[in-house]
Amino acid sequence: MNKLKETKLLGFPLWMFLILFVVMIFVAAKDIMLSNMVGALCFALVVGTLLGWVGDHIPVWNTWFGGGMLFTCLAAGALNTFNLIGQGAKDALNTFNGTTGFLxxxxxxxxxxxxxxxxxxxxxxxxxxxxxxxxxxxxxxxxxxxxxxxxxxxxxxxxxxxxxxxxxxxxxxxxxxxxxxxxxxxxxxxxxxxxxxxxxxxxxxxxxxxxxxxxxxxxxxxxxxxxxxxxxxxxxxxxxxxxxxxxxxxxxxxxxxxxxxxxxxxxxxxxxxxxxxxxxxxxxxxxxxxxxxxxxxxxxxxxxxxxxxxxxxxxxxxxxxxxxxxxxxxxxxxxxxxxxxxxxxxxxxxxxxxxxxxxxxxxxxxxxxxxxxxxxxxxxxxxxxxxxxxxxxxxxxxxxxxxxxxxxxxxxxxxxxxxxxxxxxxxxxxxxxxxxx
Known part of the structure; x- marks a missing residue:
């Protein structure tokens, strides 16, 4: 528990970063997320960083299955497959990666x-x-x-x-x-x-x-x-x-x-x-x-x-x-x-x-x-x-x-x-x- 209290993600204490995560998931699920590069980058940084951290701390998975990298990719695939975020958010992220050129x-x-x-x-x-x-x-x-x-x-x-x-x-x-x-x-x-x-x-x-x-x-x-x-x-x-x-x-x-x-x-x-x-x-x-x-x-x-x-x-x-x-x-x-x-x-x-x-x-x-x-x-x-x-x-x-x-x-x-x-x-x-x- 003490280790979790000391954990920081992108400089934020873990509890504070969790708030950012919940807010970004909420606005994406309600499809009210900014549909431009600003919204896509914010979602990717907040949601991606937390999911990557989780994937890197799952026993066995972090050793044999690619850790946070593959976990984040599959989790994002689940958001798409099960429509857990709105179509506007999906389009913004796809555009940011493709046409905007993040990749x-x-x-x-x-x-x-x-x-x-x-x-x-x-x-x-x-x-x-x-x-x-x-x-x-x-x-x-x-x-x-x-x-x-x-x-x-x-x-x-x-x-x-x-x-x-x-x-x-x-x-x-x-x-x-x-x-x-x-x-x-x-x-x-x-x-x-x-x-x-x-x-x-x-x-x-x-x-x-x-x-x-x-x-x-x-x-x-x-x-x-x-x-x-x-x-x-x-x-x-x-x-x-x-x-x-x-x-x-x-x-x-x-x-x-x-x-x-x-x-x-x-x-x-x-x-x-x-x-x-x-x-x-x-x-x-x-x-x-x-x-x-x-x-x-x-x-x-x-x-x-x-x-x-x-x-x-x-x-x-x-x-x-x-x-x-x-x-x-x-x-x-x-x-x-x-x-x-x-x-x-x-x-x-x-x-x-x-x-x-x-x-x-x-x-x-x-x-x-x-x-x-x-x-x-x-x-x-x-x-x-x-x-x-x-x-x-x-x-x-x-x-x-x-x-x-x-x-x-x-x-x-x-x-x-x-x-x-x-x-x-x-x-x-x-x-x-x-x-x-």
Missing amino acids: DLYILVLITGSVLSVDRKMLIRSFAGYIPTIIAGVACALGLAGIVGAVTGVGALEAIMTYAIPIMGGGNGAGIQPMSKMWAAATGGDASTWFASAFAIISLGNLVAVFCSALLNKLGQAKPSLTGNGQLMKGFENVGSNDPAASIKPGPMDYATGLVLGLFCYNLATLYANHISIINNHLDLGFTIHQFAFMVILVAILNISNILPPEIRAGAKGMQMFFVKYMSFPLMITVGIGTNLSDYAKVFTNPANLLIIIATVAGAMIGTYLMGMVFKFYPVESMLTAGLCMANGGGSGDVQCLGAANRMEMMSYAQISSRIGGAIMLVVASFFFGRFL
């Missing part, structure tokens, strides 16, 4: 801080081996799904095209949406038919990936030799000790500088992706490269060139740590509010469905583990980023998986998986649909 802001801040925190030599060497590691995970995921599909009677090709390819496809917008159009073009059917099934499948695949991320975190704690504790590559354990930025304690101006740098890089990457990129604008390859992939490359160039003063890199790292600590749970509210829990239940109607989904996620981990060993990647980090961040739900899934594994600093690698890896999967889907449907 994009979160990811761009993490990309900027994480890439600029990595040693330049390690960045070059790790990126060189990362794409082959992703491809190995994809090959193993599709192969294992096909085997399980054949054994269960679903069929190897059916398991690959209906389950494994959507799960490994990079989420919704950049994954199964364009894939559904490919499926419709190949079959002459309605794209929405394939999309509805694929959405339920990737939702459960994301849940399995988040659970496996929590298991990888526990594996790293049990076997420290298997993890770099957020560092991908072996042999660079002490490289950060001589970095001038590591000794700088960023102030308010440095935080602002780091934020501006991230915003500018994202805007520049978006401009390049939408108007300049040869792949996106001049070649008809059936897919495009997401702006986050170009942003990772841009920030990596800034790191490798060593033109940024240490204060700027320290500020970017400081902003990253702020967002990870205080904005992760609120983000999960805005992500989860668009989830319907019935989508998970649909997949459980046939046990073979679940087996194929688990096989796909397991295959992604096995393939990236084996190829990661070739490039001297730590098993936990390679399976998490090149494997599970391919098998999750895209950008929001990256946040959930990295949060469950307590490795948010690996967002840059996760985004390569979701964006560049997702583009690779569109090519794979085009081949399978065109050849076998």
Whole structure:
């Protein structure tokens, strides 16, 4: 009881924060919450922070099921599924996360801080081996799904095209949406038919990936030799000790500088992706490269060139740590509010469905583990980023998986998986649909 009295959330005593929580739930349930960014951010901060704190303190759940991150997301899904808050509140939160760009802001801040925190030599060497590691995970995921599909009677090709390819496809917008159009073009059917099934499948695949991320975190704690504790590559354990930025304690101006740098890089990457990129604008390859992939490359160039003063890199790292600590749970509210829990239940109607989904996620981990060993990647980090961040739900899934594994600093690698890896999967889907449907 004394510990509860001393507990503070966002600086508020727990009893006071509970009042804020009740008020925000009440106004959302009555659908009188402000429908703009102010109302959405207030709800996300208050409700998300408390739910995240609860999830982090539930025994067993906090150790094996992703703790507060997954709990907050599922709780938000329950608010939506059972209509515990009004439609206006739901729309405000969905808009804030999507059109307003809260998810994009979160990811761009993490990309900027994480890439600029990595040693330049390690960045070059790790990126060189990362794409082959992703491809190995994809090959193993599709192969294992096909085997399980054949054994269960679903069929190897059916398991690959209906389950494994959507799960490994990079989420919704950049994954199964364009894939559904490919499926419709190949079959002459309605794209929405394939999309509805694929959405339920990737939702459960994301849940399995988040659970496996929590298991990888526990594996790293049990076997420290298997993890770099957020560092991908072996042999660079002490490289950060001589970095001038590591000794700088960023102030308010440095935080602002780091934020501006991230915003500018994202805007520049978006401009390049939408108007300049040869792949996106001049070649008809059936897919495009997401702006986050170009942003990772841009920030990596800034790191490798060593033109940024240490204060700027320290500020970017400081902003990253702020967002990870205080904005992760609120983000999960805005992500989860668009989830319907019935989508998970649909997949459980046939046990073979679940087996194929688990096989796909397991295959992604096995393939990236084996190829990661070739490039001297730590098993936990390679399976998490090149494997599970391919098998999750895209950008929001990256946040959930990295949060469950307590490795948010690996967002840059996760985004390569979701964006560049997702583009690779569109090519794979085009081949399978065109050849076998």
